[in-house]
Amino acid sequence: MQSSTPDLVAPGWDSHVHVFDAQAPVAGGHYRPAHRPLADIEQLAQSHGFGHLVLVQPSVYGTDNTVLLDALRAGGGRHRGVVVLPPSVDDAALQAMHALGVRGVRFNLVSPVGDSLKAGEGQGARDSFQALAPRLRALGWHVQWYAAPQDLPVIAALHAASPVPAVLDHLAGLHAGVAAGDPAWQALEQLAAQGACVKLSGWYRLGAQAPYEALDGAIRKVAGLFGRRLVWGSDWPHTAFAPDALPAYASTWEPVARTLAAVQARCAREQAPSALYA
Template identity: 55%
Template sequence: MSTSPGGWDCHVHIFDAAAPVLAGHYRPATRTLAEIEARATAEDVSRLVLVQPSVYGRDNALLLRALQAGAGRHRGVAVVAAEVSDAELDVLHAAGVRGIRFNQVSPVGSSQPPADVLRRLAPKLRERGWHAQWYVRRSDLPALLPLQRETGLVFVLDHLAGIEAGTAADDPAWGALAALAGGGAWVKLSGWYRLNSSAPFDTMHAPLQRVARLFGGAMVWGSDWPHTSLDPAIDLPYATTWQPVRAVLSGAQADAVRLRNPLQLYG
C-alpha cells in the first residue's frame, strides 16, 4: 500500500469478548484499538473510523471508550434509538462520532424501523452535521431514495452499496445507485469478501470501476477489519483490502480516497 502518511481507514470494528452482545448473532473475540492501530500504521494509515458492530446494538460504550482513548485522532459511527437524548448525542459528538448506522443485513441489525428512526432524528443529525450510514443489500437501494430526498441528509453506503461481483449491467440497483449518488450520497469501498468475491478480489474491479464513475470524489475506503463474516482462521492481510482500489483508480483518485475525501465526510 503506497501512499502518503496520514491516510484514513473509514470502516473498522473493535470488540471486547467480555462485553454483552445481542442474542442470535456471532460472539466476537477481543479485537482492540491498539491492534488495528498497529496494522494501520504499518500501511501509512493514521486515522480510523470506528463503526458500531451490530452485536452490541445501541450500547455504544465500547465505541465511546475507544474514541476517547484515541484522543481525537479517530471518528465514529454509532447506533442509537429514536428516543436518544440530546445529551447523549452531544457526548458522542464530543468523542468523534459523525454519523449513525442502519444495518439491514445483520440478523440483529435494526430493532426499530430505520425509516421511522431517521425521520425522528433527522433534525438532530442535521444540527450536528452527521450523516446516515446504510448497510443494505443492493435490492434495498430504491427504498433509500425517498428518505434521502425527505431528510436532506448525507447518506453513506457501506460495502460498495451491496453491489456484488458479477452484478448484471442492467440490474435495477444501478439506476437507484446513480440517483443516490446524484442526490449527494457517498460510498465506502470496502467489504469485498461480503460481495461474492475472495482475495485478491480481482472480480471486484469491474463493479468498482462503474461505482467510481458514479460517485467521483464522494468515495472513502475501509478495510472492514477484523472481517467478521470470514472464517476466524483466515487472517486477511490488511493491505489486501486496498488492492482493488489501487488497481482500478488512478494514483491521484486513489490518494484522494484515502487522504482528502475523508476530511470532507468526517472533518
C-alpha cells in the first residue's frame, strides 16, 4: 500500500476515516466495500487542510486489522488508528500496534456484525470492555463507542467503574429526534464529566440530509457540554452511500463551521485531536 505523503503536511486532523482493500476478506453476510486506499483519502483531505488521519477499523473486517495496520505503516507515522480487538490479544501485539500509531479500541454497537451490551448477545461488549480497559489505560489508549442514544447510560456506568477515556462516535448518536428530557442527555453529561470526547461526524447516520441543519441544535448542545473535547471526522468513504453518490468532502465540515465559534471549531480540527491521538 503506497502513501502519497506530501512534503508539507497540512495541520488539520480528519479524525474518522476508513480504508478498504477490495481483496481483503470480509465478515460473512456483510457488504463488500469498494477499494478505498490510503492514498486517495490522503490526497483529498490534504487538499482541504487536513494532513493527519485517524483510521478507524470498519465492522466489515471484524478483528482482522491488517488493512488498517498496513495503511499506518504506509503513512510513516503521520496518522493514527483505532482498532477492533478480542480480549485475548497479547501484550506484544498491543505494543506493536502502539508503535504503528494505534491509540484506541472500537466497540460497534450499531452494526449487525458488531458488539452488544446485552447479556448473551453478539461478542459481549461488557466483558470485552472490562477485560481490555485496564490494559488500554496503561497504554494511554481510549475506547471508542459507535452507539445509539439508549446505550449511553450503560457506557457511562462502564467508564465510571473503569476510568479509561471514552470517545463517542457520530455525535454520540444524538439525532434531532432525541428529546431534551431523554436519559441519553443525562448520561452524556456524566460522560462529559468523566472526560470523554465526542466525534463531530456521521451526520447522515443521524437521519439528516445535507446541509444537515436539522442537527444544529444537538451539535450546539453537545459542544456546550464537551467544550474543547470535540474532534471532527469526515467518515470517508461514506459507506452509507453508493460509491458514485458520495457526499462532498467539505459538506461534512460545514455543520461544524456553522454551529461552533471559530476558536472551538479550530480546536476540533487541530488541538483536540493532536492531544487525543498523541
